[in-house]
Amino acid sequence: MISDIGLVALSIAFLFSVYGTIVSAYGGLRNRPAWVESSRNASLLVFPLLSISVLVVVYNLYVLDLSQAYVADVASRAMSTFLRVTALWGGQQGSILFWAWIMSGFVAIVLLRKWERDRELMPYVIAVSMLTTTFFVGVVVFITNPFARLWHVPGAADLTTAVFQPANAMPYIPEEGQGLNPLLRHFGMIGHPPTTYIGFTGFVIPFAFAMAALIAGKSQEDEWIRTTRRWTLVAWIFLTIGLILGGRWAYDVLGWGGFWGWDPVENAMFMPWLTGTAFLHSVMMTEKRGMLKRWNMVLIILTYALTVFGTFITRTGVISSVHAFSKSALGPAFFVFIGLTFIGSLSLLFYRWDAMKTEHHLESFFSREAAFVLQNMLFLAIAFAVFWGTVFPLLSELFTGTKITVGPPYFQKVTGPLFFALLLLMGIAPLLAWRKQAAHSLGRAMLLPFAASLGITAIWGYSHRMHPASIFGLWLVSFVLMSILTEFWKGVRARMQGRGENLLVALSKLIGRNHRRYGGYVIHLGVVMIALGVIGDAYLKQETQGALTAGQSLTVAGYSLRFEGLKSYPGTDGREVIEADTTLFKNGQAVRRMQPRRDFFIVQEQPVTVPAVYATAGTDIYILLLAWQDDGRSATFKIYINSLINWVWAGGVIMMLGTLIAAWPPRDGQKETTYQLRPQVFGPQPSTGD
Amino acid sequence: MAENAQVQAGAQPTPEANPQSRWTRTGVALAFGIVLALLSLLAWGLKKAQAGPVDSGLAPDFSLTGFDGRTVTLSELRGQVVIINFWASWCPPCREEAAYLEQTWRKYKDRGVVFIGVDYVDTNKEALAYIQEFDITYINGPDLGTRISQDYNIKGVPETYYVDKKGQLRGVQIGPLKAPELDQKIEELLAEPDPAN
Numbered sequence: 079m080i081s082d083i084g085l086v087a088l089s090i091a092f093l094f095s096v097y098g099t100i101v102s103a104y105g106g107l108r109n110r111p112a113w114v115e116s117s118r119n120a121s122l123l124v125f126p127l128l129s130i131s132v133l134v135v136v137y138n139l140y141v142l143d144l145s146q147a148y149v150a151d152v153a154s155r156a157m158s159t160f161l162r163v164t165a166l167w168g169g170q171q172g173s174i175l176f177w178a179w180i181m182s183g184f185v186a187i188v189l190l191r192k193w194e195r196d197r198e199l200m201p202y203v204i205a206v207s208m209l210t211t212t213f214f215v216g217v218v219v220f221i222t223n224p225f226a227r228l229w230h231v232p233g234a235a236d237l238t239t240a241v242f243q244p245a246n247a248m249p250y251i252p253e254e255g256q257g258l259n260p261l262l263r264h265f266g267m268i269g270h271p272p273t274t275y276i277g278f279t280g281f282v283i284p285f286a287f288a289m290a291a292l293i294a295g296k297s298q299e300d301e302w303i304r305t306t307r308r309w310t311l312v313a314w315i316f317l318t319i320g321l322i323l324g325g326r327w328a329y330d331v332l333g334w335g336g337f338w339g340w341d342p343v344e345n346a347m348f349m350p351w352l353t354g355t356a357f358l359h360s361v362m363m364t365e366k367r368g369m370l371k372r373w374n375m376v377l378i379i380l381t382y383a384l385t386v387f388g389t390f391i392t393r394t395g396v397i398s399s400v401h402a403f404s405k406s407a408l409g410p411a412f413f414v415f416i417g418l419t420f421i422g423s424l425s426l427l428f429y430r431w432d433a434m435k436t437e438h439h440l441e442s443f444f445s446r447e448a449a450f451v452l453q454n455m456l457f458l459a460i461a462f463a464v465f466w467g468t469v470f471p472l473l474s475e476l477f478t479g480t481k482i483t484v485g486p487p488y489f490q491k492v493t494g495p496l497f498f499a500l501l502l503l504m505g506i507a508p509l510l511a512w513r514k515q516a517a518h519s520l521g522r523a524m525l526l527p528f529a530a531s532l533g534i535t536a537i538w539g540y541s542h543r544m545h546p547a548s549i550f551g552l553w554l555v556s557f558v559l560m561s562i563l564t565e566f567w568k569g570v571r572a573r574m575q576g577r578g579e580n581l582l583v584a585l586s587k588l589i590g591r592n593h594r595r596y597g598g599y600v601i602h603l604g605v606v607m608i609a610l611g612v613i614g615d616a617y618l619k620q621e622t623q624g625a626l627t628a629g630q631s632l633t634v635a636g637y638s639l640r641f642e643g644l645k646s647y648p649g650t651d652g653r654e655v656i657e658a659d660t661t662l663f664k665n666g667q668a669v670r671r672m673q674p675r676r677d678f679f680i681v682q683e684q685p686v687t688v689p690a691v692y693a694t695a696g697t698d699i700y701i702l703l704l705a706w707q708d709d710g711r712s713a714t715f716k717i718y719i720n721s722l723i724n725w726v727w728a729g730g731v732i733m734m735l736g737t738l739i740a741a742w743p744p745r746d747g748q749k750e751t752t753y754q755l756r757p758q759v760f761g762p763q764p765s766t767g768d
Numbered sequence: 769m770a771e772n773a774q775v776q777a778g779a780q781p782t783p784e785a786n787p788q789s790r791w792t793r794t795g796v797a798l799a800f801g802i803v804l805a806l807l808s809l810l811a812w813g814l815k816k817a818q819a820g821p822v823d824s825g826l827a828p829d830f831s832l833t834g835f836d837g838r839t840v841t842l843s844e845l846r847g848q849v850v851i852i853n854f855w856a857s858w859c860p861p862c863r864e865e866a867a868y869l870e871q872t873w874r875k876y877k878d879r880g881v882v883f884i885g886v887d888y889v890d891t892n893k894e895a896l897a898y899i900q901e902f903d904i905t906y907i908n909g910p911d912l913g914t915r916i917s918q919d920y921n922i923k924g925v926p927e928t929y930y931v932d933k934k935g936q937l938r939g940v941q942i943g944p945l946k947a948p949e950l951d952q953k954i955e956e957l958l959a960e961p962d963p964a965n
């Protein structure tokens with residue numbers, strides 16, 4: 079009964095989405111405000127309707143209604159209530175419904191905003207965003223319906239999953255559910271899908287505005303960029319958090335001591351992040367100098383296409399991946415959708431190509447503008463390299479008949495230097511002036527950060543002389559760090575001297591006066607911290623492995639691990655735990671008892687390796703229990719010494735903080751300082767035709 | 769209102785009327801060509817992905833030359849239980865199962881069980897270091913031209929295929945093996961009668 083309500087709400091939501099898409103487009107093209115208003119109302123209703131569906135699925139999971147195929151698939155009695163509720167996005171049906179729901183929520187927020195400034199864009203914003211919503215809701219209704227039930231057809235070996243009763247079929251209600259994949263029972267995997275989905279769907283909004291500007295012939299004006307700036311930032315930071323949570327999950331759960339494996343599924347999420355980050359920067363050029371208008375369009379189209387492509391890869395297994403994937407009718411549906419939207423948006427772009435003219439040309443290769451262009455090129459180059467590596471197995475199989483998978487060494491070798499260049503640019507670009515930069519003043523500005531970074535590197539180089547490869551990386555990181563801190567210091571010092579403020583007041587007022595600029599610098603600080611973590615992972619990692627009998631020790635990098643004994647006991651959530659008791663010593667001193675475990679989930683017949691981690695500010699000691707003798711007298715361990723890895727997580731938090739600062743609305747009456755420089759204010763508008 | 773829209777539309781430069789340069793047109797054609805090529809590639813990949821992995825029927829035959837020069841041919845191993853493990857030195861989950869695989873091999877090697885390690889897309893230097901690190905003693909060799917991987921339609925590494933005494937595929941483990949599933953599977957296959965007797 080309750081499920082029927084969910085199903086009906088879902089079906090009505092689909093009809094309203096279709097209505098909203100078609101009627102808004104018609105109303106816009108024929109200039110019928112009443113039609114547009116009607117489509118807006120219909121589109122607004124999709125969110126509450128999908129909310130009902132989502133609530134019903136959550137309720138079914140909560141009460142463990144095993145007549146529902148989805149519930150039987152992802153939930154079980156042994157799971158806690160919290161885990162059961164989060165199973166909403168633990169399986170395919172639920173996660174696509176969840177996606178559609180977030181998408182409709184974004185659309186609702188957009189539609190409820192004030193539309194005075196860009197009213198002529200509204201019909202097409204509705205049409206484009208609702209087209210995307212319609213696709214996802216349609217997939218939920220017709221392909222992976224979370225309200226399907228299990229049926230037993232007499233004579234058939236397998237159970238049938240269907241929404242409506244097949245002929246002669248009897249409803250089948252299993253005694254117990256399968257339960258959520260044990261690997262997904264981790265805070266990273268509970269937080270990773272929602273944040274990723276918010277990031278992915280969030281980019282649909284700037285895309286919808288961009289397409290609307292193209293359709294309405296307003297692409298020469300940059301209104302759409304100003305309207306969507308915060309949307310882009312929100313989408314971007316959620317995608318960033320999603321990436322970091324995914325990495326944290328891999329580190330804690332997959333048990334190979336790392337956080338990034340260049341797997342196609344990881345790459346699928348990384349590519350839209352790369353193009354999205356490029357877009358975030360290139361729109362600044364348009365706002366400040368009226369340049370790169372066409373380029374922005376290219377970037378937002380790419381980002382949108384890559385977000386859909388990412389879901390396509392994850393959900394269909396087109397490209398082989400170490401990740402498990404699920405096979406279904408989803409593949410063809412996604413394929414058609416990607417094809418139509420990609421070709422459609424490119425056609426629109428080329429149709430308006432000549433109308434989008436740059437207002438300024440590059441005056442010097444030694445300028446902030448040139449740095450932005452170079453930065454965009456680097457981001458695109460990385461995205462292309464990642465894309466190439468991801469689809470390479472397909473390409474090689476097509477042309478040579480041999481499937482060649484490029485492993486992490488390819489990605490590291492190709493993107494490594496590009497990332498280094500990008501970091502360097504991050505240190506220099508903020509010192510460059512707009513339009514033209516005199517070489518000697520740039521040299522003066524760089525002198526202090528450069529000298530300071532050399533000092534830090536000398537100290538580092540001395541203590542890490544056995545890892546010479548890390549020294550260059552560290553110099554780069556410390557140079558960028560010093561360059562950002564110098565920017566803060568210059569602003570703070572000016573306020574302290576000019577207005578007699580103390581350090582803290584000056585700092586908070588400095589940031590308060592220009593959220594965007596200093597928020598951006600804080601984000602850059604977060605990036606520097608993550609870069610430090612990556613350097614640690616790439617150059618300083620140490621590992622060892624060995625079988626120990628009770629009382630024996632395994633030693634690596636000044637740490638040694640003594641095996642004390644093995645025990646097994648029944649754990650929570652339906653698992654049997656094998657736990658090794660060990661003691662960690664540093665330079666002969668006992669530091670802590672550590673219990674690496676192997677949890678065996680009985681219903682799913684799946685083992686999960688749970689590492690024991692001793693975290694210090696600089697280093698993680700990461701211990702895995704690999705194997706053991708049944709008598710419990712000996713066991714095999716693996717120890718990783720992961721230097722600096724915690725900087726990755728800390729950097730993520732700083733990036734969130736920076737984004738919050740950058741997106742914070744300016745106080746009343748305070749102008750967004752970025753707009754003051756716009757040259758059109760002083761001169762006649764360049765002729766755009768209207 | 770409609771009139772107003774007409775005026776607006778009329779005042780705008782109509783892109784068709786603009787003489788597009790040959791370069792622009794070539795660029796547009798090129799962009800669409802790339803997009804279409806990509807889409808065809810995806811369509812082809814999708815079609816293959818829907819086919820799924822091979823996990824039953826007669827195991828595809830192959831010969832493998834190991835890093836140590838030994839050669840093994842699957843069809844000559846009838847009457848023995850064969851474990852085919854696809855791995856690579858760059859694959860972190862493979863490291864997770866390496867110790868367990870070797871340990872199980874040593875336990876069963878005198879009981880009519882053969883382990884074959886197929887090294888998928890790797891470099892010899894790294895692969896040899898990996899074999900040395902885990903002290904692997906069963907035969908391991910590179911999958912030249914990824915022919916074996918393609919016959920088995922593997923989706924990634926690690927993957928382990930179980931072949932019974934009759935040379936039939938009896939299941940596949942996608943992802944790393946965990947104790948004691950390999951032991952259980954081997955015991956199950958060893959318990960079956962030998963077709964030669």
